[in-house]
Amino acid sequence: MRQTHQARKDTDVTLSTHAPPVQVQNVSKIFGRTAALRNVSLELERGRFYVLRGENGAGKSTLMRIIAGLSHPTDGQVKIFGVNNREALARLGYMAHAPLVYDELSGMENLRFFARLYGITSDAPLEDAMRRVGLDPGLTRRVGQYSQGMRQRLSLARAIFHSPPLVLLDEPFSNVDPESASQIAQLLANMRSAGTTILLITHQLGLLANIADEFLFLSAGKLVSRSPAPPVHA
């Protein structure tokens, strides 16, 4: 009995270790009478950098929220590292349009609170994440007094402080000055080199010209193309 249990455990570990970071299978999402996603299937490989593109309202953010487990698909299923996305939350980093931080707390206070949710009690990985995004961990100012760019950086730090092997980023360069955007792009390139899988939504392709591995194009809720270079109709 004990051996069987151990064997099953080993198989589970093997499955999740070799499973793709993201498997989206026939996912549709209907809001009232509007289909935001139509039968989308997608598989991402480890350690690659994907850029999700499409016109406004194409369903990019909806797809990302479904992958993150924040929204339920009307049809189809999503697996993260081979398991249900709600079971793989610790292996996922997500940055949304909104910064997902408290205005009344400082940057480090925010990270400390969120770190507790991941069972992290040490300040070291949090300070490291702050430095990696170009913020001073000693900054005592409350987030409400941060500039938009600083909030974006803090939001990125919140998404990566636990070193997740899969990172989902929804427009991380919006409201960020060009120099900071280049720094963030370089940070993402380093993460990709270290084996992190990144799925990113942006309209600023120039920043990712030499970094991204693949471009995915969504149109009217359908995945219409996957290409190693920006699509011609972009």
Next chain:
Amino acid sequence: MSSSILKLTIANVAKDLRLEWRSRDVYNSMVFFAVLVVVIFSFSFEPTSEESRHIAGGLFWVAFLFSTVVALNQSWARELRNGVLDAYRISPAPPEALFFGKVLGNFIFVTALECLMVPLFVVFYNLSSAGSLWQLLLILVLGTWALVITGTFFAVMSIRTRNRELMLPLLLIPLSIPAVVNMVKATSNVLTADFSAVPHIKFLAVYCVVFTTACFLLFETVLNAE
């Protein structure tokens, strides 16, 4: 309750207290509302000491019911600002820790309000209790818990609705009526010492156990509902 849920509950309470200390969102609106109710009713009725004992229970709990609604709306609203609730939902932390953290935080806020308002009630309504004070204390604790546990649960149900400030009282008040009736009767019975408050206290205790269990079991479903 496992140790991780307990630790995260404490982390949530500490975070809520820190946010409240810095913003005063909840406490200011609660105090303002409760003081208004006490002052307006005292000028409207000008009751004698004997009359006060009969009506004070009702006034007291009505003031706290509506103040609690104000507090609950505010306490969840701060989780919606900047989408912070989503950061919690994508974390591996158990949702129950968020729920109990919110409940305990709100319980502390409402209890702090009661500590301020009870002396005001005594002064404005010339109150003195003919019954035992420990029973009053027990009614306060159970009544506050009953309001806060159901209120926190229904507040999270209503936060994503368009008219959430209207939706919460619509959901909460009908369900709270049995508890409020027993809080009022228990309080009046202790103040006047005409009847025993024990049956009402027992009802409140059962109400608290039932709703704490139900809210605990259903919270994750409600949190992740769209």
